[in-house]
C-alpha cells in the first residue's frame with residue numbers, strides 16, 4: 001500500500017467497525033489523531049488511553065477532552081507534536097453504567113490496536129491507564145508498575161497513570177510525568 005494512505009486506511013477501518021456491542025453506545029468509533037503529513041516511519045511516540053470520553057465521542061475527535069489535551073501539551077514539551085500518534089485501547093465510548101470487559105478490550109485490541117502497532121512500529125508506546133497497561137503489558141508482567149519501562153527486541157513500552165489523574169492532581173503529578181517523559185527520551189537516545 002502507498003505510504004500516504006496507510007494511516008487513512010486504519011482510521012477508515014476503525015470508523016466503520018461494529019465488531020462488538022460497545023458500538024451501540026457511541027456515536028461512532030473514534031479514530032486516532034496524527035499529523036496529516038506524517039509517514040508511519042517517522043512516528044516516535046504512540047500514546048494509548050483506555051477509551052474515548054463522552055466529550056470525545058460527541059465530537060468524534062481523538063484525545064480532545066481537557067484532561068488529554070493537557071497531557072498532550074506536556075508531551076509536546078518533550079517530543080515534537082508531529083511525531084506523536086494518539087489512540088485508544090477501545091475506540092468506542094463506554095457509558096459509566098457499563099464497565100469495559102476484558103472480552104471487549106481484547107476484540108478491539110486484536111482488530112485495530114495490534115494493526116496500528118505493527119504498521120507504525122513506533123519507537124515508544126506509552127499506555128496511559130489501568131486497562132491499556134494491563135492488556136498490552138501482560139507479555140512482560142502480570143502487575144506492571146506505574147513509571148516502569150519495558151523493552152524487548154521489537155518494542156519499548158511504558159505504563160503511566162491515566163490523563164485524568166495527571167490533570168486532577170497536576171501540581172504534584174505534572175513534574176513527575178515530565179520526569180518520566182524525559183526518562184523515555186533518554187532511553188530512546190541510548191537505544192538509537
Ligand code: SF4
Nearest residue numbers: 017019020023092108
Ligand atoms: S470498541 Fe473497537 S471492536 Fe468494538 S465496535 Fe468499537 S471499534 Fe469495533
